[in-house]
Amino acid sequence: MHRNTAGIDAGGSLIKIVYQENERMHFKKFHIKEKDAAISWLKLSVPSLHVALTGGKSSVIQKKYFPKSIIIPEFQATCEGTRFLLAAENKSLGENYLIVNIGTGTSWHVVKGDKVERILGSGIGGGTFTGLGSLLTKVRGYRQLTVLAEEGNKGNVDMMVKDIYESGESPVNGELTAANFAKGIRQKHSEGDRLASLSNMIAETIVLLTSQAATIHQVKNAVIIGSATVGNHPLKQALEFYMNMVGVIPVFLEKGEYCGAIGAHITV
Incomplete structure (x- = not known):
């Protein structure tokens, strides 16, 4: 039985x-x-x-x-669940990789063979998107916030590198953010634009910390788990874009939030 x-x-x-x-x-x-x-x-x-x-x-x-x-x-539960799903979804990353758990906040773990160590934590995560997003708009529900973020243009709120160099040659990718929310009082923008900017800021922060952790611990793969990316396409796309840019390979699990x-x- x-x-x-x-x-x-x-x-x-x-x-x-x-x-x-x-x-x-x-x-x-x-x-x-x-x-x-x-x-x-x-x-x-x-x-x-x-x-x-x-x-x-x-x-x-x-x-x-x-x-x-x-x-x-x-x-312990988070890391054991990640190992289980990697095997269930036939994703082989070798013995060494990062686990980036983006929930209400964000936690980082490094896996080296059978050993797992929590190495970092941040208050930036899904709770930031929901809480600050509600303060920046009149929207309260997580799903509604993500839909509105998809409609927005971060470039109407963020100052981009290309905005500074204009027609001149930029030393880095012009699509990178020079200053988050820097156009907030200078340019007309919508609630969706603000949420797109917020989602981008969260992604950039997480990727910068992930990149540093990957360099220190000499790993290339980062398994992204947690609930914050579920249904939040702007956040997921930004994570993929920036991680590929810094040389970290993002791995998303189908049931990673569980x-x-x-x-x-x-x-x-």
Whole structure:
């Protein structure tokens, strides 16, 4: 008889659930404000669950709903889930690579064979896009913000290298940003333009830190996971563009936002 198992990643913005039922793996996510409804739904839908938890709010959920569950350290679960998905999606990167987890904030890990080490963290991430994006516009929902960002033109808000050199020869790519938001008080722009600029600034910051980490640890591949790139095409495209420019190969996983929940699940 097969057990019904689940891994739950309760983070700062989302609660992600991976559960096994009848030998099939299922994926669900909810806003963290809906965690009570999400867990109630899970317990009704899949009774007699064996659960492993991870994420910042895991102890709250354990105490209230699953006192017999185990808690897996967040960074361990994330990295184990990444390894699992790389194998499941037949992506071979060798033994050494970076994991860049872009969630509410961003964390960096370096993988060298069987060893994994968290090397860096930043407050810049999906929470920045949602929070600052809501301050820059009248839009509140993440999906609506990403749609609006796709309609925008960052060049109406950012000062580009080509804006400075104009017809002169630029020492670097003219499409690079010289100063984020520098045209904010000089030029007419839309809410979409502001969000496109914000998305670009987040991508540039993450890529600069990734590039430095890749150089220090002598790796070429960076596995991009987390929820922030899901549905956010401007952010994903900018990450790919800048990473290729600095010589880092970005690898996106189809279910990368569930790495933490998968890492917890496979330990049950």
